[in-house]
Amino acid sequence: NPNKTFEYRIMPYGEEHLLLIARDITRVSQLEEMRKDFVANVSHELRTPLTVINGYLEIIPMDEDADPFMQKAMKEMTAQTHRMQNLIEDLLVLSRIEASSERIYENVVNMPAVLKQIELEANTLNKEKQHTIRFHVAPDLQVYGVETEIRSACSNLVFNAVHYTPAKGEINVHWQSTPQGARFSVVDNGEGIEPGHLNRLTERFYRVDKARSRKTGGSGLGLSIVKHVLSHHNSRLEITSTVGEGSQFSFVLDKELIAEQE
Ligand code: ADP
Numbered sequence: 001n002p003n004k005t006f007e008y009r010i011m012p013y014g015e016e017h018l019l020l021i022a023r024d025i026t027r028v029s030q031l032e033e034m035r036k037d038f039v040a041n042v043s044h045e046l047r048t049p050l051t052v053i054n055g056y057l058e059i060i061p062m063d064e065d066a067d068p069f070m071q072k073a074m075k076e077m078t079a080q081t082h083r084m085q086n087l088i089e090d091l092l093v094l095s096r097i098e099a100s101s102e103r104i105y106e107n108v109v110n111m112p113a114v115l116k117q118i119e120l121e122a123n124t125l126n127k128e129k130q131h132t133i134r135f136h137v138a139p140d141l142q143v144y145g146v147e148t149e150i151r152s153a154c155s156n157l158v159f160n161a162v163h164y165t166p167a168k169g170e171i172n173v174h175w176q177s178t179p180q181g182a183r184f185s186v187v188d189n190g191e192g193i194e195p196g197h198l199n200r201l202t203e204r205f206y207r208v209d210k211a212r213s214r215k216t217g218g219s220g221l222g223l224s225i226v227k228h229v230l231s232h233h234n235s236r237l238e239i240t241s242t243v244g245e246g247s248q249f250s251f252v253l254d255k256e257l258i259a260e261q262e
């Protein structure tokens with residue numbers, strides 16, 4: 001039946017036989033499609049009113065001797081509107097990646113250039129924290145992939161390290177060739193993560209410390225975006241962490257994806 005979606009599993013059955021199990025997941029996948037469409041549409045619809053609110057907030061004049069309560073209220077409204085805009089942008093990015101059918105072998109991503117840009121941005125983020133951020137990048141290591149997606153995965157991992165590492169931290173970013181393929185990793189000496197949280201981190205909106213994460217301004221969608229990007233590139237996120245010592249987030253892009261190497 002062409003209108004049905006099945007999930008198949010093959011299992012050994014006795015010495016000489018194989019058992020094929022087909023599960024009808026038509027309803028589940030229809031609901032999943034509806035959920036994705038709904039999230040994408042709502043996010044898109046919320047964008048316009050927010051842009052209008054933000055536009056007005058930016059042009060309302062506030063002089064030095066304005067009522068302190070009004071000044072505080074304006075500042076808070078502006079901050080919260082920006083937070084909502086970031087959240088909506090991340091929801092749209094996530095919807096786009098979930099629906100992405102862009103072929104990964106069609107374009108070469110110039111990773112050294114992408115990482116240079118991320119390095120510049122990382123150094124302007126939370127400058128007051130005075131982190132030491134080092135990038136160790138193999139100069140000719142390029143890969144096939146979707147540039148916007150790979151850029152977004154790498155920057156989310158680097159910016160998280162900046163956010164979740166207390167002042168004067170050390171962050172090392174590596175992009176190197178290994179026998180398995182091209183490996184990207186971000187190592188920080190920040191707060192670390194309890195083992196119980198590790199396999200839930202890539203769920204949408206999952207945060208270890210809800211109150212504190214909200215203050216960092218993140219949407220709670222960053223690692224979920226990373227997970228989808230990597231699955232689109234046949235890879236997956238690996239996380240190792242020790243509380244009080246730091247964390248390492250890494251992924252390997254299969255050697256078949258390596259485009260050019262000196
Ligand atoms: P957020 O917008 O909250 O940063 P993410 O999906 O990027 O959302 O991350 C999910 C949670 O994982 C964060 O709220 C934080 O608790 C934890 N986390 C991510 N990166 C790190 C890190 N480098 N060190 C410690 N905790 C981290």
